[in-house]
Amino acid sequence: MNTKLKVSEISKIYPGCIANDKVSLEFGSGKIYALLGENGAGKSTLVKILSGVVKPDDGEVFLNNESIKLNSPLDAKKNNIGMVFQHFNLFETLSVFENLSIDSDKKDEELRELVNDILKKYNFKIDLDIPVLNLSAGQKQKVEIIRCLIRNPKVLIMDEPTSVLTEQETDDLFISLKQFSKDGILIIYITHKLKEVLSLCDEVAVMRKGKVVSVSNTIDEKIESLANKMVGENLNTIKKKINNFKNSEEILKISNLNFNSDDPYETNLNNLNLSLKKGECLGIAGISGNGQNELFQILSGEIITEGTSIMFRNKEIGKLNPRERREYLMAFSPEDRISQAAVPELKIYENVALNNFKSSNFFEKGLVNEKKIKEHSKKILSNFSVNTDNVELKSQFLSGGNLQKLIIGRELITSPELLVCFNPTWGLDVGAINYIHETLIQINEQGKSSILISTDNDELLKLSDRICVIYKGKLSKIMNADTVTAEKLGILMGGGSID
């Protein structure tokens, strides 16, 4: 089976934005193609057009040299184009089998047999009769893939498939995809993760601002070259100058801190000790779920502890709530941008106002001082290069990168002495990551301290002065960053010990 897919001069214009600008690409079976680009580059629009969800304004799609019309998802199915969306298209309350049978015209028994064959062939382990909401993200994705495989697809499109997967699940997915490719399925893999492109794909097309800017073989590419094409400018490689803080003033000290939770889904913290100097960045590595959440909440005041266990600039702050801690010039950027750091339904300036304290004068006699908040918000938007100047915009319409810039900006504009951030670049594209990293280095240079809790080791090694690892609620020894390697971190993160 030899499949050729060609898109020719595809254009799609939304009000105020050209999502696809005369995009032309060719694909052939036997290879895995990467479609690479930042958020908003037009990748998702292109695949929505290929799957019939969105109609193009102009242009044609050819399958095996024949022009095909994709007016609805049904048309895509008829032409054997399968699509796994980034946000799953599953019915959570229905069973796995019901999810599969809903768009199949086969009899139940036949379908079950077919599905069992697919499960066996690709070594998927999924119970067909439990509701989808009981599945892990990786399993849900497999259900989506099976749904495509049932129809013997010629083309399989994967839209940012690893954004919800663990590392192990990602490895499994790559094995399956390579197998599908061998079985003759043409695979188009959409991503903004450069490492994945290099380890999985044969060819890569880079999109930027709705246009295809480059098509090449991945063998000829490196992470840096792809990153530059994707962002469209030469990214400066950031490297922090590591300083010695032996003689600096101590700003934060945590001693013998314990946290025991009744909630079985929370991790207990055991006897934590750490100290932080002025101008220093302390990185905390670890596989997620080892107590990072709890540690962040203890630092931010969402979980309250004994007063003496946390000393910040020689004051006991363990019993203070987040707002009181902010008065003492601490700042926090939580992991979950949408539900913890910002309220998506609120406008930008309203989100800024949430982070008020006494000195900010956002509220007067119980009334909102809108003018003041808006001025303050405008300052944040311009100082932290958020890609809009409209403070009336609802926060949910900001991209992840812009939202993160807004959040970090909101925290930093009050010049806090300490910023605690938790996975600040999670899910962001290269340009935004770079910006956040530069900002974090900058605050250290200004003599402010930071704690960086992150699951991204590259980020930790790039930004930290000292690093430790959290494993099952315990902190490892704190090491100077220049003595730490990714391997060492890996060992500690898995519960091993070094030297």
Next chain:
Amino acid sequence: MSFDLNFIGILIGAIMASSVPLILAASGELITERSGVLNLGVEGMMIIGAISGFALMVVTDNLFFAVIGSMLSGLIISLIFGLLTQSLLTNHVATGLALTIFGIGMSAMIGKNFVGIPGKEFPLLFVNLKESIPFLGPVFFGHSIILYFAFGLPFLTNYFLKKTKTGLIIRAVGDSPTSASNQGINVTLVRYSCILYGGAMCGLAGAYLSLIYTPQWIENMTGGRGWIALALVVFATWSPIKVLIGALIFGGITILQLHMQAVGLRIPVQLLSALPYIMTIIVLVVISRDSRKIKLNTPTSLGQIFYKEK
């Protein structure tokens, strides 16, 4: 008052009859809600069904036309709701409330000329059996065909939702209209159909009141039964069988407390009148307390407006 077996049988028969409008309306609304549409216009659709059934009976002198006509009128008024919520994307709650207010006003206007006209006798089935078998006779026989239909309906609905492809599609649409649309299901069509079906069942429930239960037209004769039906659907956690149980408990306690009032027990009348509402909620909450099952039965997208990406 004698408590002989036959009397209890008659009592049970009366309870069954009083729960019929609730079962019909709630079963219809259940299908509507399972597709993700929250139609608060049940009361309005019922009362429109009641008046148009009665009016058609008077005008045509034909009960068959009256019953069919009441279902059609329920369907037509629900079509207004469908047009507004599905095509013009208005808010479900506000539109449903407006529908109820509209229905009550409209029925009062049409009904002006029909007040005081006596109803026609509705044919009852197996009347001989009712009288010849003690206890079981009055329970199972001597009812109208609509009652038998109503008692079969929850089981049919259950089977339809769980075992048929169409039922599966309705549940899928209620779970996630976006996913369904991406799978090539015509969400708007499915939701329209469910709204119209719900409207027809509410119309039938209204006709049962004005043609059979109290065969005459009285303004506002549904008396809040539409709201009870709505509440039943929610408290029964969208399970048709539990709707049946809830309707029977409500009907049962309504009848029993009337008898208790008649006997003259020294309990405040207000408390007795409130009893059906309280008991129905308590029982349904108790039998539906499995949170996992609730999650699986609840239409996730209930009340959400769906619009397709273009």
